[in-house]
Amino acid sequence: MKIVSSKSEQTNAEMAALKAARDEFVSQWGALGSQWGINRTMAQIHALLMTVDQPMTTDDLMEQLEISRGNAHSNVKELIAWGLVRTVVIRGERKEYFEAEKDVWEIARTVARERKRREIEPALGVLRECVEKSREWDSAEAKAFHKQMRQLEEFVSFASKVADQVSSMKHGFAVQLAAKLLG
Amino acid sequence: MKIVSSKSEQTNAEMAALKAARDEFVSQWGALGSQWGINRTMAQIHALLMTVDQPMTTDDLMEQLEISRGNAHSNVKELIAWGLVRTVVIRGERKEYFEAEKDVWEIARTVARERKRREIEPALGVLRECVEKSREWDSAEAKAFHKQMRQLEEFVSFASKVADQVSSMKHGFAVQLAAKLLG
């Protein structure tokens, strides 16, 4: 009967625990992703790539997440389109490898930029159109509509500017902002 | 042949234009909602109630949006659960009437509070668990995992605090914040 575990047993146990923790994180992050407008697989791939120390291939993703090639492929491409994942060339290797941006402030900046482009700007478009159209209307109901559109437009403009601020943040400035906002 | 429109014709034309603009807003807002994690009908009901000057019944919603009773009902209830819509009692009326919060800063505060509760807090839970579990691990890969979880945890904590700030914002303070952030 062993009194002390050998070094390799410790390591094996730790590796297993790491794998388990990572799986848990990947799975939970995937579930949370759905709550945002993000599909589960995309969130899972992102979670996996963020917590792994080496770039991975499509085949690695397929194996680890038990998903098809097509699914892995299209979601990786989507993550690349977001700017959250990039391809990496490994010398002597023919396959493409992928790695995620790991710096959280950089991730935040990227997400701010993309969500502004994909969500805030279209919303602003709609609101501005409505504000214009209703500018000259006379009835009380129409005036109320105009006012509401103006208020929403003002607010979404504000959000847009915040997104700009965040996406232009230097890493150091983030800390400052945090202090300013919360101190 | 008429040279000048009568007052009532002007009004009719304006009413029609208002209806068209509102429909456009409702439809676009619904489409945008999907991009967030919000279902189309819920976003449409919210858009409609925000831009209307009188509270509406379930039947009004059914008619205006051409949706079933069940659909109208469950999405109104969901909006009430979010705190974005409230019921209104109209004297002498048996039906329930609904109205939306119209103040955009109030809406922002509500959304900040709810999204914190529904999205940020569960995420924090997962991250903290991962940070704890991986605290004592030794291998390089495990240390990298721990570090990444710590960074994410720190960031999401920050987001949580921002959400608190926003949701405790007085209306007047919002303007100040805006100035501070953007000035």
Place this chain on the structure above:
DNA sequence: CACGATTTTCATTTTATTCTGAAAATTAAA
């Protein structure tokens, strides 16, 4: 060029979400 490796596409299937509509439950007036 030709061949094997790899990536990309996409028609089909599967799964998840949303919606309907009618029945059941509740409510309040008679």
Place this chain on the structure above:
DNA sequence: TTTAATTTTCAGAATAAAATGAAAATCGTG
């Protein structure tokens, strides 16, 4: 209490979104 109005529920239908897997396209090397 009875009745009619109104709200709520929920099984099933419809729709939308995501995933599969195999074929086609592309790539890079000998």
